[in-house]
Amino acid sequence: MRFERAAFLLALSGVQALPAGNSHNDETWDVIVVGAGPAGIIVADRMSEAGKKTLLLEQGEPSYYITGSRERPAWLDNTDLGRVDVPGLYKSIYTNPSYNLLCNETQLNAYAACTIGGCTAINAGLFFQPPSTDFDRYFPQKWKYSDLSSAISKLRAKQPFTQNPSTDGKYYLQLGYTAAKKWLVEGAGYKEVTFNDVPNDKTEVFGHPEFMYEGGQRSGPVKTYLQDALKRSNFKFQHGVQVKRVVRNGGKATGVIAKINGKETHLKTCDQNGRVILSGGALFSPQLLMLSGIGDSAALTNLSQHGLLSIPPSSWINNTAVGAGLFDNPNTFIELSGPQIHSYIYNYTTPIPSDRDLYLQHRSGPYAFASETSAFWDEIAYPNGDKVGVQGTIDSSGFGGYLDNNTITLNIYGTSGMKSFGRVAVNTTSSAPGPAAPFFYTDPTHRDADAIASFIHKLFAALPASGLTPRNIPANATKDEIVDYITSPSAYTLGNVNHWSSSCRLGECVDVDTRVKGMQNLFVVDASIVEPLTVNPSMGVMIAAERAVELILGEGK
Structure with a gap:
């Protein structure tokens, strides 16, 4: 009720709460x-x-x-x-x-x-709770991490979130998670963590995403x-x-x-x-x-x-x-295939009947969460002391030209410490706002592209043992080749994530x-x-x- x-x-x-009219x-x-x-x-x-x-x-x-x-x-x-x-x-x-x-x-x-x-x-x-370094490195006085303890506590007390949204306590669509864990935890040395339990740890960490859900529904x-x-x-x-x-x-x-x-x-x-x-x-x-x-x-x-x-x-x-x-996060899609993978495509009008019923009757199953099965982070450090955050999430299905049953999608983002920014412009015909021009990878030092390419190159070095194979970028691509790929327009690159x-x-x-x-x-x-x-x-x-x-x-x- x-x-x-x-x-x-x-x-x-x-x-009906407010009157409309030309008068005040x-x-x-x-x-x-x-x-x-x-x-x-x-x-x-x-x-x-x-x-x-x-x-x-x-x-x-x-x-x-x-x-x-x-x-x-x-x-x-x-x-x-x-x-x-x-x-x-x-x-x-x-x-x-x-x-x-x-x-x-x-x-x-x-x-x-x-x-x-x-x-x-x-x-x-x-x-995901931002790490303390985001506030201490980039925000002004009154906004350092120590200033935010009350704000964080109030939010966490009022807004439910979970990494296991299905009400039956089960994780669903985990084949991609299992393969990614073998790749990142066993192969690349990442730690498996519960992200919001250790929000300050964003270097080589892997785990289930945290969702703003309650009772199997969006909160x-x-x-x-x-x-x-x-x-x-x-x-x-x-x-x-x-x-x-x-x-x-x-x-x-x-x-x-x-x-x-x-x-x-x-x-x-x-x-x-x-x-x-x-x-x-x-x-x-x-x-x-x-x-x-x-x-x-x-x-x-x-x-x-x-x-x-x-x-x-x-x-x-x-x-x-x-x-x-x-700012928005520059995004690259990397399509990964493997014999152990079975992709899952959600359907708006006609879900698989058993999955539909599981959700309607129990708020459980695949429809109790969005399609992201895994998330992970690392940080790229530079000799001058700069640090760039990089993030990956893994989706339950392929994208674009890679929709076969054995493919999943890895999204790679550049996050904190990026140097490419744009400006809001107002359209002089409609008055609608929007980005004045594309701005990804426009920093004159080219460091944004270098950081993201370094992240991908490092990930690919540990990929073969997982049984996953990249489809749209060669697994043996050099860092320079990856830079060229991510900065060239395609269906898989230069994408806005609307953050x-x-x-x-x-x-x-x-x-x-x-x-x-x-x-x-x-x-x-x-x-x-x-x-x-x-x-x-x-x-x-x-x-x-x-x-x-x-x-x-x-x-x-």
């Missing part, structure tokens, strides 16, 4: 949070918990069943499950795309979620933080609302202009101590800053000349760090309290402020949100 009650509460706080809405808010992704939901929950009258706005539509979504295949009819609730349907977003879950081309010039929960509603749910901030917030009378939530810009009087934000039911409305903060917090993600938050007259003067001039910025230049706040430093981050960095775009430079009460709290992490970013972004709330409320040291 808890889920049904929460869904009802969500409906009450939905599209007289209701005021202590805090307006823009974006109901992982960071925005946490910020809104904690702000309302602290007694602040809080409004959370999301441009997207429902995602989980609990939010009102009924998008799903027929085999889920007569259940309390939508497509995103079932972990095994994760990859179906690529083969059976959803216009209710994904951003369209008028919203975003990239691939991302525009839905309640943001990326945590559609991704694989991988949930995430929508199922935890948002449900707590919805119980409070001082919290309101509305989806289907596109925020156009922040309204400001010089350095003070007075609210936002939002399109509600097709009409623009001024939603206002209270005069005393009101705050606007942008949590739209690493592409949308810089866009909103620029459309509010805050950003690089050249970008603002371009927007003004195309009629997208009505604020006069005399009121602009020039900050070249807005949208700069955009967008780092486009409004602490100490540059915002101060260490997440306040936008030049503003009194405008903040950014999302992946924009997070440096490139050694691990998949969801948990790190959620830790950052918990920490940011402490600092905004003056509770952080």
Whole structure:
């Protein structure tokens, strides 16, 4: 009954919660949070918990069943499950795309979620705690690992996660895991670990992925933080609302202009101590800053000349760090085959009947987890002291031209310590944000490519004993040949994994309290402020949100 009650509460706080119209809405808010992704939901929950009258706005539509979504295949009819609730349907977003879950081309010039929960509603749910070195090497004061103990503890206490999601306690689709263990643990000397038990160990470690699941279903901030917030009378939530810009009087934000039911409305903060917090993600938050007259003067001039910025230049706040430093993990697919491998391809509409029934009746089996069976990390060290994080995950099936039954896919990422970055640009026709240009392997030292190629070359040296054979790169390729391969366009290289981050960095775009430079009460709290992490970013972004709330409320040291 808890889920049904929460869904009802969500409906009450939905599209009818705010009036639409051209005139100003007289209701005021202590805090307006823009974006109901992982960071925005946490910020809104904690702000309302602290007694602040809080409004959370999301441009997207429902995602989980609990939010009102009924998008799903027929085999889920007569259940309390939508497509995103079932972990095994994760990859179906690529083969059976959803216009209710994904951003369209008028919203975003990239691939991302525009839905309640943001990326945590559609991704694989991988949930790894970043190592202490990520914060101590790359983050400013107030954000070192020792500063984050409270934020980490609060998150781990509230957000369930598991490395063994099937409710019957069994691991499924383990042939790839077994082969990878023979390759990496027995052959290359890696340690087999439980990652979130030893989060600081990211050198030659291997194990089962950690997932943000509970009871064989996708969890995430929508199922935890948002449900707590919805119980409070001082919290309101509305989806289907596109925020156009922040309204400001010089350095003070007075609210936002939002399109509600097709009409623009001024939603206002209270005069005393009101705050606007942008949590739209690493592409949308810089866009909103620029459309509010805050950003690089050249970008603002371009927007003004195309009629997208009505604020006069005399009121602009020039900050070249807005949208700069955009990061995503460069990805390479390596297809691995072996006689001991049997690939498994999830099916959106017609699962294998026994697997379907196992999931529906017990929340067990292959559909209780996304297709990643293994994960591993290492670190590449350079004589000047630089260290580059590198990561691998192994999927249950092949990819592209390698879909035969004996093939699985190894994904190789570059992570922390990368030097290639891009910039967020706003399209002058649609106003949609996106990367200004491709930026993988653009660092002038070519070190990013060297680090990833070194990782692959080292892995291949231990590969023969495992019985696995790479299909799209020769096992005996030299490091230089691997560099050429990963930097040349193909279906297996130069792929975005859509882990967008780092486009409004602490100490540059915002101060260490997440306040936008030049503003009194405008903040950014999302992946924009997070440096490139050694691990998949969801948990790190959620830790950052918990920490940011402490600092905004003056509770952080």
